[in-house]
Amino acid sequence: MGIKIESIRLKNFKTFKNVTIRDIPPMCVVVGANGSGKSTLFDVFGFLRDSLTDNVQIALSKRGGFKEVRTRDEDGAIEIELDFRFHMTTKTTDKKPLATYILAINEKGGQVIIEREELRYRRGSHGQPWKFLAFHNGEGEAVTNEFDDVDDESKLKRHKHALAEPSSLAIKVLAQLKNYPAVMALGQMIENWHVSDFHISSARSLPDAGYAEHLSREGENLALVTQYLFEHKRDVFDNILKKMAERVPGISKVEAKTSEEGRVLLRFQDGAFKDPFLARYVSDGTIKMFAYLVLLYDPTPHPLLCVEEPENQLYPKLLYELAEEFDAYASRGGQVFISTHSPDFLNAVELDSVFWLVKEDGVTHVKRAKDDEQIAAFMAEGDQMGYLWKQGLLGGADPL
Secondary structure, X not given: OOOEEEEEEEEEEOOEEEEEEOOOOOEEEEEXXXXXXXXXXXXXXXXXXXXXXXXXXXXHHOOOOHHHHEOOXXXXXXXXXXXEEOOEEOOOOEEOOEEEEEEEEEEEOOEEEEEEEEEEEOOOOOOOOEEEEEEEOOEEEEEOOOOOOOOOHHHOOEEEEEOOOOOOOHHHHHOOOOOOHXXXXXXXXXXXXXXXXOOHHXXXXXXXXXXOOOOOOOOOOHHHHHHHHHHHOHHHHHHHHHHHHHHXXXXXXXXXXXXXXXXXXXXXXXXXXXXXEEHHHOOHHHHHHHHHXXXXXXXXXXXXXXEEOOOOOOOHHHHHHHHHHHHHHHHOOOEEEEEOOOHHHHOOOOHHHEEEEEEEOOEEEEEEHHHXXXXXXXXXXOOOHHHHHHOOOOOOOXXX
């Protein structure tokens, strides 16, 4: 994994008129009233991934077009800025510099254009950051010797490029080339983000025999991934079963079998019963907990997970367990963004992890729990975040 987002700046992105979220922890939990902007915040990650996979024009079209994405009654570009750390190795150093990626999108003559796209980072602890990628309106340049031991910006080797479409990301093109390792790292990070939109009905489906290594966005390939883990990553599979037994008492075995018709069946064994249950007969909570464990213990984990309201279909007593699993994923080197409406889930979360959103006059503002002296004092005395939220101490973030 190895890449961590430390701050996000949004300007003119839907309800985020001008917001900066700083010091983002490995596990970031977002709460807020309905319509406050939680889904919009998470859609930033989906938007960037769609822009990289296709292009910015298509990503905007999926969201109603440029005018629907840009903050209402505002002029100027949609801007997204990410500060992130990545692993950089040179002949003499091995470190994790702070890099900044800036994307500014506008419309000209009815056509979407990328006004500005930059990637920059500091080679040392002092001085101005160096630009390793700088594009404007589809034309620009990128540095090819960025990982060499260059001590002077004037020694950087810059190659000029012109993109075929002004709505294409430069990082999409250059991330395919080994000459641009920092761009490649950024592109791989965005491409491998997992923004979950898990559906129980999809996870219960009976897919045709096939092959899948990673859980999909909606979870319809859960049986195929289970089969892959059982056949090719048995140690991971056994660990997931161990976790299931710890988190969901009674479940002693999970297996994926192929029927005579060539469909993959997911079966759960409850210790209290002789015969296993097909996935369509077990509880929603059991299916969802198993799917999350498959996601969280992926042998090739995603650098970033975005999960909205994981509490849906789960028993309240399982939420503390699930929060611990998300935290463990972050501790192993991943990064997790979670939105929730559950005080039970929030009770398992540390003070530093919680942000809340407040929407005023159609514009979303972001607050951090640790910056509120009263909340910090209550937590220091042993209170839990979920109870404080229910009592209305996260001002403007109605838990109902």
